[in-house]
Amino acid sequence: MINLDSTPERFEQITAWNPGFPFERFSAVVGKDLDRDQCIHDGLITEDNTYTMGTVGCALSHITLWRQCAAGSQPFHIAEDDLILRADFQSMAQAKLNRLQDWDLVLWMHNFDWPLKVEPAVGLGPAIMQYDHATAVSRPDVFRQETTEPMLMRLLSAAAMGCYSISPKGAARMLADCLPVANQSADYVTQPGVTWFNTALDVEMNRHYHKWQAYVSVPPLAISPNDQSTSTIRGHMARMHNTATANRAVMPILSIAD
Numbered sequence: 001m002i003n004l005d006s007t008p009e010r011f012e013q014i015t016a017w018n019p020g021f022p023f024e025r026f027s028a029v030v031g032k033d034l035d036r037d038q039c040i041h042d043g044l045i046t047e048d049n050t051y052t053m054g055t056v057g058c059a060l061s062h063i064t065l066w067r068q069c070a071a072g073s074q075p076f077h078i079a080e081d082d083l084i085l086r087a088d089f090q091s092m093a094q095a096k097l098n099r100l101q102d103w104d105l106v107l108w109m110h111n112f113d114w115p116l117k118v119e120p121a122v123g124l125g126p127a128i129m130q131y132d133h134a135t136a137v138s139r140p141d142v143f144r145q146e147t148t149e150p151m152l153m154r155l156l157s158a159a160a161m162g163c164y165s166i167s168p169k170g171a172a173r174m175l176a177d178c179l180p181v182a183n184q185s186a187d188y189v190t191q192p193g194v195t196w197f198n199t200a201l202d203v204e205m206n207r208h209y210h211k212w213q214a215y216v217s218v219p220p221l222a223i224s225p226n227d228q229s230t231s232t233i234r235g236h237m238a239r240m241h242n243t244a245t246a247n248r249a250v251m252p253i254l255s256i257a258d
Contacts, residue, residue: 001014001023001024001025001026001079001080001081002026002028002061002062002065002078002079002080002081003025003026003027003028003081004027004028004030005027005028005030006030007081010081010082011023011025011081013081013082014081014082014083017083017084017140018083018084018085021085021089021090023079026061026065028057028058028061029057029058029060029061029064030057031052031053031054031055031056031057031058031060032053032054032057033057034053034056034057034060036053036056039056039060040180043179043180044056044059044060044063044179044180044181045180045181045182046180046181046182046183048182048183049180049181049182049183049198050183050197050198050199051181051199051200055199055200055201058200058201059181059200059201062078062161062201063175063178063179063201065078066166066171066174066175067171067175069166069167069168069171070168070171070172070175071168072168073168074168075097075165075166075167075168076165076166076171077093077164077165078161078163078164078165078166079162079163079222080161080162080163080224082162082224082225083109083162083163083222083223083224084140084143084144084222084223084224084225085144085163085221085222086143086144086145086146086221086222087144087145088147089108089221089222092149092150092221093106093108093165093217093221096150096152096217097165099152100152100215102213103167103170103213103214103215104166104167104169104170104173104174104212104213104214105155105164105165105166105167105170105174105212105213105214105215106152106164106165106214106215106216106217107155107158107160107161107163107164107214107215107216107217108163108164108165108217108220108221108222109160109162109163109164109217109220109221109222109223109224110158110159110160110216110220111133111158111159111160111162111224112131112132112133112136112137112223113131113133113159114158114159114160115128115129115130115157115188115189115190116128116129116130116131116157116158116216116218117129117155117156117157117158117189118153118154118155118156118216118218119153119154119156120151120153126156128189128190129218130190136223137223137224137225140223143223146219148219150217150218150219150220150221151217151218152215152216152217152218153215153216153218154214154215155209155214155215155216156189156209156210157186157187157189157206157209158202158206158209158216159202159203159206160202160224161201161202161205162222162224163221163222163224170212170213170214173212174205174208174212177208177211177212178201178204178205178208181198181201181204182198183198184198184204184207185197185198185203186198186203186204186206186207187206
C-alpha cells in the first residue's frame with residue numbers, strides 16, 4: 001500500500017477502514033524531492049511532459065513497484081491509501097485471478113465520477129458505464145459486506161489506479177509502453193473529438209489498455225471516497241480539448257493520491 005511518510009494518519013485510517021487486512025506499506029516517493037531534469041535523463045518522463053512534481057512522485061511510486069514486479073516471478077497487488085475493500089476481497093480477487101489464462105493487469109476499482117469503457121464479451125463490442133458517484137460511495141459499511149460475484153471484463157478505459165494487480169509479464173509491458181511518459185493524450189470515451197489530457201499516470205495507461213491483457217472488476221471489489229479535499233496531490237485537474245471547436249473545458253479528476 002503506497003503511503004507518504006508524512007501522512008501516517010492515512011495509513012491508520014485505511015487499516016481502520018479495512019480491519020484485519022494484511023497491508024504491506026510502501027513508502028511513497030516525495031515529488032518535491034525529485035529533480036525534473038534527472039527524471040528526464042532517467043527516462044521517466046519526456047521534456048514536454050506536463051506533470052506536476054507531485055504527480056511525477058506519485059507515478060514513480062507506482063513505477064518502482066512495476067519494476068520490482070517485472071524483475072520477479074509473482075504478481076503484485078498495489079493499493080493507494082484511501083480505499084475501502086470488500087470483506088471478501090482476498091478470496092474473491094484470488095479466485096478471479098486463478099481463472100484467467102493470461103493477464104497483464106486487473107483493476108479492482110475505478111473512479112465512479114468518470115466513464116468506464118469495457119468489452120463485456122468477445123464479439124459484442126464496447127460498452128460504456130457511468131455510475132452515480134455520490135450513491136456509490138455513500139454506504140461503505142454496506143459495500144464491505146457485499147457478496148455479489150463480479151465479472152472480469154476486458155478494460156478499454158477507466159480513471160484511477162487505487163487498487164490493482166499486475167503480473168510480472170504485465171509489469172514489463174507497462175514499463176515498455178508507458179516510459180518515458182510524454183504529453184500524449186487519451187480518448188475521452190463519451191465524447192468523440194474530445195481528448196483527455198495526459199495529467200497523470202492513469203491517463204497514460206489508458207492509451208495502452210486496448211493492447212494489454214487488461215481487465216476490470218464489475219462490480220468493483222474496492223471503492224474510494226475520491227475526496228479532493230484530502231488528496232495529497234491538490235488541484236490535480238484533467239483538461240479536455242474539443243478538437244472541433246477548440247474550446248477548452250476543465251474537469252476534475254481525482255484518480256491518484258500521492
